[in-house]
Amino acid sequence: MTKTKGLKRVLAATALAALSAGQAAAQDVTFRLAHWLPPTHPVQTMGMTEWMDAIKAASDGRIDFQVFPAQQLGAAPDHYDMTRDGIADIGYVNPGYQAGRFPIYSLVEIPFHMDNAPRGAKAMHEWYAPIAEEEMSDVKFCLANPHDPGTIHSKTEVKLPADIQGKSVRPAHATMARFVSMLGGAPVQVPAPEAREAIANGTADAITFPWGSIYIFGIDSETKHHLDMPFYISAQLMLLNKAKYDGLPDDLKKVIDDHCTPEWSQKFSEGWAAEEASGRDKMIESGEHTLYAPTEEEVQAWRDAAAPLLEQWTSDVGEGADGYYQGYVDALEANDAKF
Structure with a gap:
């Protein structure tokens, strides 16, 4: 009996261990x-x-x-x-x-x-x-x-909102596409992995991108002019x-x-x-790129040009838009991330 009981205990313990292992594996x-x-x-x-x-x-x-x-x-x-x-x-x-x-x-x-x-x-x-x-x-x-605030990178110089007129621009997202259209440009909406091809084959004259990604996606050989201003994310x-x-x-x-x-x-x-951020420094050090730093008046011109985007967003969201906006601004200010 003792040997039988002992064997049963061993078998039970083995079964329990197998069950536990199975449960762990299942999780x-x-x-x-x-x-x-x-x-x-x-x-x-x-x-x-x-x-x-x-x-x-x-x-x-x-x-x-x-x-x-x-x-x-x-x-x-x-x-x-x-x-x-x-x-x-x-x-x-x-x-x-x-x-x-x-x-x-x-x-x-x-x-x-x-x-x-x-x-x-x-x-x-x-x-x-x-x-x-x-x-x-x-x-x-x-x-x-x-991403780190991006800007406009282009084949020819862009200083003011009026310079977008007549240009084809690959925007980062739907809101930037709307902005390009507002300024008289033509948005070329392709995701980031397809952006280089759009620039290289002439489908787009400019792109909204963060600085380092210009190098990551091989666009540095296509865009030599850069608006040196934190702009959008x-x-x-x-x-x-x-x-x-x-x-x-x-x-x-x-x-x-x-x-x-x-x-x-x-x-x-x-x-x-x-x-x-390091992409900007790399461009400066290369000597192959032209970075244009807008004046205060020119920055304000860009801000004024972008103002209708917020008006349109408020209209699109409808009820509650003011509260959503204030909540976002408050969160940015609390984290020292507001322009």
């Missing part, structure tokens, strides 16, 4: 993360990698990632729907690639609001996270990631598929929640912002 998860940038881009090599590594460590390796860069799972404008539909578990999304779909969000695209990307990322997260629960209710908002979002998130055990949900915070939006954005 392990790999997130398919899709983005549309090249794998060498600072967003992946810096902020994204740091974020993923922190989650892996915090979950004791139970959360892992499979990264699909360079539009491998779908075109850049499709990344929101890809995330919603589960083609990707996490999507790096530029909502501005889909005009009119997220009207409240598009406030961040209007020029002359944010002058610092990392602090602005934190402010934007604080402001937009509760709004996203309604405006992007079919995904889970995680992080905000604006394009803010990408890290979004999660809701079903994937909801299917996590509570302890892994907490790991994700702990890495979807305003502080992480700031940290995620720091490396890329520094890399973008």
